[in-house]
Amino acid sequence: MPKIADAKILIIATHGFEQSELEFPRDQLRVKGAEVHVATLDGKPAKGWEGSDWGREAEADLKIADAKADGYDALVIPGGQINPDLLRVEEDVINLVKAFHDSGKVIAAVCHAPWVLAEAGVAKGRDMTSYHSIKTDIANAGANWKDAEVVTDQGIVTSRQPEDLKAFVSKIAEEIEEGTHPRAAA
Numbered sequence: 001m002p003k004i005a006d007a008k009i010l011i012i013a014t015h016g017f018e019q020s021e022l023e024f025p026r027d028q029l030r031v032k033g034a035e036v037h038v039a040t041l042d043g044k045p046a047k048g049w050e051g052s053d054w055g056r057e058a059e060a061d062l063k064i065a066d067a068k069a070d071g072y073d074a075l076v077i078p079g080g081q082i083n084p085d086l087l088r089v090e091e092d093v094i095n096l097v098k099a100f101h102d103s104g105k106v107i108a109a110v111c112h113a114p115w116v117l118a119e120a121g122v123a124k125g126r127d128m129t130s131y132h133s134i135k136t137d138i139a140n141a142g143a144n145w146k147d148a149e150v151v152t153d154q155g156i157v158t159s160r161q162p163e164d165l166k167a168f169v170s171k172i173a174e175e176i177e178e179g180t181h182p183r184a185a186a
């Protein structure tokens with residue numbers, strides 16, 4: 001069984017990610033000993049969104065197009081309204097999500113980020129949660145939407161909002177330590 005301290009985790013983001021939804025998982029997973037990389041569309045730092053204005057930049061380690069699922073144990077997608085809406089129209093993002101899904105690796109999405117899972121076709125038939133305003137979108141993608149701080153279905157971890165981040169990170173670590181999760185192809 002893999003240990004969180006030996007895990008490699010990829011966070012994907014672009015401008016407009018919810019500040020806490022990138023920083024808290026990144027920092028807390030690093031505290032647990034995981035190696036965490038941030039990939040952006042252009043491989044350059046991305047600017048967060050905090051409250052009602054732009055926030056801090058997150059450094060990038062690589063371009064999303066250069067990221068490979070086989071190099072990581074888990075994929076984390078922060079929310080905010082802007083970030084997942086921009087990511088879900090990018091072919092490289094959708095292909096990466098599908099690769100993580102098809103290899104049975106942990107995929108974690110918070111707030112509006114389940115939009116990306118819906119676009120990649122991996123929400124259908126899954127128990128999931130999301131920010132309440134996209135509940136109908138996630139249900140229309142075929143998921144069984146639940147109102148809970150964290151919902152897990154075969155290694156796919158979803159949470160609703162920044163207040164759920166502690167439970168979100170704990171569940172990511174737990175799912176990584178369980179190993180891969182065999183799933184039907186998307």
